[in-house]
Amino acid sequence: MLIVADENIPLLDSFFGDIGEIRRVKGRGLTRHEVEDADVLLVRSVTRVNRELLEGTRVRFVGTATIGTDHVDVEWLKEQGIGFSAAPGCNARSVAEYVLAVISLFADQRDLCDWSDLSVGIVGAGNVGSELARMLERLDFEVKLCDPPRQDAEPENAETFVSLSEVLACDVVTFHTPLTRSGDHPTHHMVSGQQLAELSSEQLLINAGRGEVVDGAALLRRLDQPDAPVVALDVWEQEPAIDPGLVDKVWLATPHIAGYSLEGKMQGTEMVYQVLCRYLGLPIRKKAGQFLPEPALSKMSFTRNAVEDEALRLALSACYDPRKDDLRLRRVMKRAEGERAEAFDRLRRDYPVRRECSSLKIQLKGSSKSLQDRFRAIGFKLKI
Incomplete structure (x- = not known):
């Protein structure tokens, strides 16, 4: 059995080596010729999987080690009897920790003693x-949710959700929707000139979902106007050939790596492996946890004199500081035009190991129950 797989999927040999021969390929620009003799195709979000790529090939199973599926023509695969698996939720905690890290930096910028004074609107x-x-509510933030498709599908929970306008009034607005171009609630350019005009310089806009949810041209115009919002983008229109002018204008710019924790990527591989094993009738013998290496930083200690917010945010930044990724991307954008797209992909391919907060044990001496609960809310392991 031949497995053609994106070279950026971790632990390919560990999970799939005893199932078949593995051929590693570059995911972006994958051609039909590269997959025509494959039995299994494993991809990430940079590969368009559709009739054009797969018709006439031997591929009988497709797995994407990502939470999204907008790059896959799922209906066509179903019509052809081709097995399919995504990895929903595999890096949800990684993206959530990314957003928390960005909010922490924003709170520092505004010199807030208590970052939970910020209201947060979540779209999606x-x-x-x-x-x-869940994490923000346990940290005592005021949270508002906007999800029109869920609101329509769950009338019994209608009061859980608010309108986009209500969310846009929050101190922080963060987007986590799939990319859709049709239906009752398309998300393509959901954030354009009208929505951006509602935001002020006192607000933070984060997009760590899909780049095309935000109209990049409209955002660029808004950032040149007075009272523009503070903007953090992890996803971009036209990846990997993103607009260097927009990178230059936003407050924080990262190269589509919000979900790139080691745990998140490994869980994505594991989820596809499990579905493939069921498809082939094979036993499931492996779990991501058995391959996790020891973290570079394994323990932090705080005494009874620690200030709650400062301690929490210090531990968070020790696990992940998005400013490092921001610097890497800005350096890339200074290169010649013909080099930027490839360099953007290289930032993702060669991304350094980033561990989630669950990899760090926090020792608390004489601390309050409140601080203990807040550390647990983010996912840290505690030693009391």
Whole structure:
């Protein structure tokens, strides 16, 4: 059995090596010729999987080690009897921790003693949005959720959701929707000139979902106007050939890596592996946890004199500081025009190991129950 797989999927040999021969390929620009003799195709979000790519090939199973599926023609695969698996929720905690890290930096910028004074509006209450909401609520933030498709589908929970306008009034507005271009609630350019005009310089806009949800041209115009919002983008229109002018204008710019924790990527591989094993009638013998290496930073200690907010945010930044990714991307954008797209993909391919907060044990000496609860809310392991 031949498995053609995106070279950026971790632990390919560990999970799939005893199932078949593995051929690693570059995911972006994958051609029909590269997959025509494959039995299994494993991809990430940079590969368009459709009739054009697969018709006439031997491929009988497609797995995407990502939470989204807008790059896959799922209906066509179903019509052809081709097995399919995504990895919904695999990196939800990674993206949620990314957003928390960005909010922490924003709170520093505004010199807030208590970052939970900020209200947070979440657009898209799927795996990522729901995980983020749970963490923020346990940290005592005021949270508002906007998800029109869920609101329509769950009339019994209608009061759980608010309108986009209400969310846009929050101090922080963060987007975690799939990319859709049709239906009752399309998300393509959901954020354009009208929505951006409602935001002020006192607000933070985060997009760590899909780049095309935000109209980049409209955002660029808004950032040149007075009282423009503070903007953090992890996803972009036209990836990997993103607009260097927009990178230059936003407050924080990262190269589509919000979900790139080691745990998130490995869980994505594991979820596809499990579905493939069921499809082939094979036993499931492996779990991501058995391959996790020891983290570089394994323990932090705080005494009874620790200030709650400062301690919490210090531990969060020790696990992940988005300013490092911001610097890497800005350096890339200074290169010649013909080099930027490839360099953007290289930032993702060669991304350094980033561990989630669950990898860090926090020792608390004489601390309050409140601080203990807040550390647990983010996912840290505690030693009291």
